[in-house]
Amino acid sequence: MKAFAALIDRLIYTRSRNSKLALIVDYLRHTPDPDRGWALAALTEALDFPAVKAGTVRALLATRVDEELFRLSRHFVGDTAETAALLWPEKPLPFRGGVGVGAAGLEQGGGPPPAAAKERNSQVSPPSPEGKGGLSVSDAVAALSATTRSDAPAVLTGLLDRLDADGRYALLKMALGGMRVGVSARLAKQAFAQAFDVGIDDVEELWHAIPPPYEALFAWGEGRAARPDLANLAFFRPFMLAHPLEGESIDLADYAAEWKWDGIRVQIAHGGGETRIYSRGGEEISAAFPELVAAFDQDAVIDGELLVRGEVQGGEAASFNALQQRLGRKTVTKKMLADFPAFVRVYDLLAVDGEDLRGLPWTGRRRQLEAFVPRLAASHFDLSPLIEVADFAELAVLRAGARDAAIEGVMLKRRDAPYVAGRRAGLWYKWKRDPLTADCVMMYAQRGNGRRASFYSDYTFGCWSEAGELLPVGKAYSGFTDDELKWLDKFVRTNTVDRFGPVREVEKTLVLEVAFDSIHASKRHKSGLAMRFPRISRIRRDKPAEEADRIATLQAMVT
Amino acid sequence: MLPKPWLEPHPHGLYVKPADLWIDPSRPVERAAVTHGHADHARSGHTSVFATPETLAIMAMRYGVDVAARENRAFAYGDGFERGGVRFSFHPAGHVLGSAQILMEYAGERIVVTGDYKRRADPTCARFEVVPCDIFITEATFGLPVFRHPPTHDEIAKLIAAVRAEPDRSVLVGAYALGKAQRVIAELRGAGWSAPVFIHGALERMCALYAEHGVDLGPLRLVSEAEKDEMAGQIVLAPPSALNDRWSRRLPNPVTAMASGWMRVRQRARQRMVELPLVISDHADWDELTATIEEVNPKESWITHGSEDGLLRWCELHQRKARALHLVGRDMEEEA
Numbered sequence: 034m035k036a037f038a039a040l041i042d043r044l045i046y047t048r049s050r051n052s053k054l055a056l057i058v059d060y061l062r063h064t065p066d067p068d069r070g071w072a073l074a075a076l077t078e079a080l081d082f083p084a085v086k087a088g089t090v091r092a093l094l095a096t097r098v099d100e101e102l103f104r105l106s107r108h109f110v111g112d113t114a115e116t117a118a119l120l121w122p123e124k125p126l127p128f129r130g131g132v133g134v135g136a137a138g139l140e141q142g143g144g145p146p147p148a149a150a151k152e153r154n155s156q157v158s159p160p161s162p163e164g165k166g167g168l169s170v171s172d173a174v175a176a177l178s179a180t181t182r183s184d185a186p187a188v189l190t191g192l193l194d195r196l197d198a199d200g201r202y203a204l205l206k207m208a209l210g211g212m213r214v215g216v217s218a219r220l221a222k223q224a225f226a227q228a229f230d231v232g233i234d235d236v237e238e239l240w241h242a243i244p245p246p247y248e249a250l251f252a253w254g255e256g257r258a259a260r261p262d263l264a265n266l267a268f269f270r271p272f273m274l275a276h277p278l279e280g281e282s283i284d285l286a287d288y289a290a291e292w293k294w295d296g297i298r299v300q301i302a303h304g305g306g307e308t309r310i311y312s313r314g315g316e317e318i319s320a321a322f323p324e325l326v327a328a329f330d331q332d333a334v335i336d337g338e339l340l341v342r343g344e345v346q347g348g349e350a351a352s353f354n355a356l357q358q359r360l361g362r363k364t365v366t367k368k369m370l371a372d373f374p375a376f377v378r379v380y381d382l383l384a385v386d387g388e389d390l391r392g393l394p395w396t397g398r399r400r401q402l403e404a405f406v407p408r409l410a411a412s413h414f415d416l417s418p419l420i421e422v423a424d425f426a427e428l429a430v431l432r433a434g435a436r437d438a439a440i441e442g443v444m445l446k447r448r449d450a451p452y453v454a455g456r457r458a459g460l461w462y463k464w465k466r467d468p469l470t471a472d473c474v475m476m477y478a479q480r481g482n483g484r485r486a487s488f489y490s491d492y493t494f495g496c497w498s499e500a501g502e503l504l505p506v507g508k509a510y511s512g513f514t515d516d517e518l519k520w521l522d523k524f525v526r527t528n529t530v531d532r533f534g535p536v537r538e539v540e541k542t543l544v545l546e547v548a549f550d551s552i553h554a555s556k557r558h559k560s561g562l563a564m565r566f567p568r569i570s571r572i573r574r575d576k577p578a579e580e581a582d583r584i585a586t587l588q589a590m591v592t
Numbered sequence: 593m594l595p596k597p598w599l600e601p602h603p604h605g606l607y608v609k610p611a612d613l614w615i616d617p618s619r620p621v622e623r624a625a626v627t628h629g630h631a632d633h634a635r636s637g638h639t640s641v642f643a644t645p646e647t648l649a650i651m652a653m654r655y656g657v658d659v660a661a662r663e664n665r666a667f668a669y670g671d672g673f674e675r676g677g678v679r680f681s682f683h684p685a686g687h688v689l690g691s692a693q694i695l696m697e698y699a700g701e702r703i704v705v706t707g708d709y710k711r712r713a714d715p716t717c718a719r720f721e722v723v724p725c726d727i728f729i730t731e732a733t734f735g736l737p738v739f740r741h742p743p744t745h746d747e748i749a750k751l752i753a754a755v756r757a758e759p760d761r762s763v764l765v766g767a768y769a770l771g772k773a774q775r776v777i778a779e780l781r782g783a784g785w786s787a788p789v790f791i792h793g794a795l796e797r798m799c800a801l802y803a804e805h806g807v808d809l810g811p812l813r814l815v816s817e818a819e820k821d822e823m824a825g826q827i828v829l830a831p832p833s834a835l836n837d838r839w840s841r842r843l844p845n846p847v848t849a850m851a852s853g854w855m856r857v858r859q860r861a862r863q864r865m866v867e868l869p870l871v872i873s874d875h876a877d878w879d880e881l882t883a884t885i886e887e888v889n890p891k892e893s894w895i896t897h898g899s900e901d902g903l904l905r906w907c908e909l910h911q912r913k914a915r916a917l918h919l920v921g922r923d924m925e926e927e928a
Contacts, residue, residue: 106736109736110859487836
């Protein structure tokens with residue numbers, strides 16, 4: 034647990050992605066099975082111990098620590114797991130030679146932990162890799178998994194008594210979930226690939242098919258075993274991705290054109306009697322879309338765009354804004370299902386009836402796809418149509434005129450290309466609609482993270498209301514060059530009019546041209562608007578602030 | 593509980609009526625007894641200041657000899673003076689160089705004002721002494737049971753390990769200019785770190801003052817006079833305000849560290865963009881605060897600046913008479 038606790042601690046304080054990666058790589062290489070697998074599962078929130086909840090921890094603490102002191106401490110710390118980890122009574126540290134310090138004041142109603150818990154724990158602890166008497170991650174997982182609601186307090190007590198404050202924090206975070214160390218599943222997979230020098234695509238594919246603690250995965254990674262066999266499993270296949278089209282002219286004899294829909298890219302895999310929906314990062318999101326899981330009853334794997342049917346659009350795909358109502362949910366209510374019905378517009382067919390189609394050229398897959406889609410329920414699945422145009426120039430005209438809220442741009446796919454993981458040069462291009470732009474006035478600035486920690490690099494900007502008031506319309510932290518950043522940083526420092534913690538309010542004089550993909554109505558902001566992907570496209574030193582755009586102008590761009 | 597008729601707590605300090613003297617007043621007064629040199633206890637503009645020689649030296653350096661009090665009186669630990677029937681004496685508080693508890697004896701009653709204090713060893717100042725008293729006026733910066741400072745040598749070992757782990761980077765430690773910075777350097781020396789420690793210009797004079805008072809800090813170099821490359825694999829100290837400032841751009845890809853008791857709480861450390869939190873404090877932690885009250889065993893405890901509620905609750909649970917004093921202008925965030 035010591036090594037895992039140290040890893041979590043380092044990850045919390047490390048901001049750069051590469052440094053996080055290096056920390057996980059090091060841990061995976063130097064930690065034995067099954068500890069590293071459980072740790073990886075904990076980091077990616079793949080563990081769940083139904084018998085242990087925040088309430089269990091609070092109730093347990095109440096038997097050890099005065100409730101008022103717990104309340105005051107929780108208020109200060111802001112996190113139950115951390116408060117409990119710090120408050121758990123242990124012998125006070127001696128601060129002077131000889132004489133002990135005496136009461137630490139925490140023994141209210143305390144007493145030694147129930148003997149049963151101690152016994153139980155010694156039973157679940159095989160010789161641990163952390164040295165004698167140490168509690169390993171596996172010990173902790175074993176104990177927490179075997180826990181019932183009634184013996185959870187005793188089991189937790191036994192575990193907490195064997196750990197120091199950092200270990201207790203790691204244990205409680207692992208038990209309660211919500212690790213919040215900034216490690217996505219994608220980052221964890223990359224760390225695995227880097228640690229054992231194996232392909233990220235293989236890791237992506239195997240990851241979801243092997244349950245924690247992933248011992249078969251480690252055995253393969255370390256070259257001790259063959260690649261696990263995934264036949265008959267609803268596993269995730271890494272997505273094929275596109276490069277942005279930048280000025281290249283494309284011959285449509287070689288490339289097929291298709292709309293790029295503005296939803297979320299998903300893969301639906303069916304195998305071994307199970308259907309799973311994966312997001313682009315390989316995270317399983319089946320629970321959020323039960324109606325799609327139920328409707329997908331074919332032995333196949335598809336790639337498509339998940340969209341929400343909007344009433345206003347007459348049953349057509351609604352804007353991304355509507356889809357957001359359905360994202361990130363662990364369960365969905367009937368009302369959500371009725372108000373925001375989801376469907377998938379299918380782009381590609383990766384496997385069907387036990388046959389892997391990824392090696393076929395796009396034309397071959399497309400033919401099979403067109404034959405396959407009618408096998409699916411039309412209420413929840415439709416075919417992404419091809420755009421029939423004579424030449425590239427005609428396509429450009431069509432793209433420029435597309436104003437459908439659910440269209441993000443155009444996709445160009447090489448007709449003879451197989452389905453390969455990741456972004457390969459020349460195979461797929463995305464050609465997004467030209468961004469919208471608005472001239473806005475900088476209002477607030479905040480320091481960035483990591484390398485940018487000493488720069489004011491995050492800017493909040495606004496436009497003018499009818500009443501002549503500047504209202505915030507968005508926030509951007511990209512789009513500028515390093516030199517422009519230095520200039521902007523200096524502008525903020527020399528034009529600060531007020532400070533609110535890390536935020537500086539600036540003199541409302543600088544006009545920024547902001548580019549964004551789309552703009553939506555939003556109740557969250559006073560301006561009633563929210564931009565999608567806003568970024569700074571130009572610094573308009575030449576333009577007086579009074580001539581920046583008005584809110585009404587932006588409202589006219591709302592989709 | 594009524595305050596003592598001869599000692600009045602005011603928002604801007606404690607007033608000792610028979611002696612017409614203030615303790616650690618936060619605004620200029622005629623006569624002030626000062627526990628230690630931190631700005632929230634030692635203000636400029638008093639007519640005369642009673643303090644230890646080290647505290648007077650710190651005040652003179654910070655406020656300039658002319659700005660500081662005109663009629664100062666210095667007292668070594670154990671010494672004191674009498675005024676208006678009140679006997680005052682100074683006793684080590686273990687907080688920073690020259691820090692003192694002030695004992696007042698009047699009409700058969702003994703009152704101790706701790707100022708800020710800690711109990712564990714600190715190579716840069718004299719160790720706290722338990723002074724028996726009737727009323728113990730204690731600080732409570734870390735008056736919540738979540739605050740338990742780990743052994744200092746463990747934190748110093750963490751710092752040294754971090755420097756050695758990445759020889760291309762420097763480790764930039766945010767440390768308050770008076771006390772914390774010198775203690776971190778002295779603890780590093782104790783742990784065998786003999787390389788020059790690079791310091792921000794704002795620390796230079798205080799380090800020199802400590803050295804003049806016999807605290808050996810070893811070789812120090814100014815960041816402003818060093819080449820970027822020289823600081824790779826080295827330890828750099830700066831006041832906390834400089835951590836994320838433009839100043840730090842001159843360092844080779846620094847790891848940001850901070851030495852403070854607040855670093856015990858992860859979110860506090862994250863808010864300050866700290867990558868390497870070092871729980872090193874010049875204030876008593878919860879165990880030290882509570883154990884000290886038990887050892888001193890006063891009839892009453894008066895609790896000032898910090899988490900008064902937590903320590904007050906502890907006193908209640910242990911059937912100890914206590915009250916909170918609400919003094920203003922005590923800013924612990926930076927120096928704790």
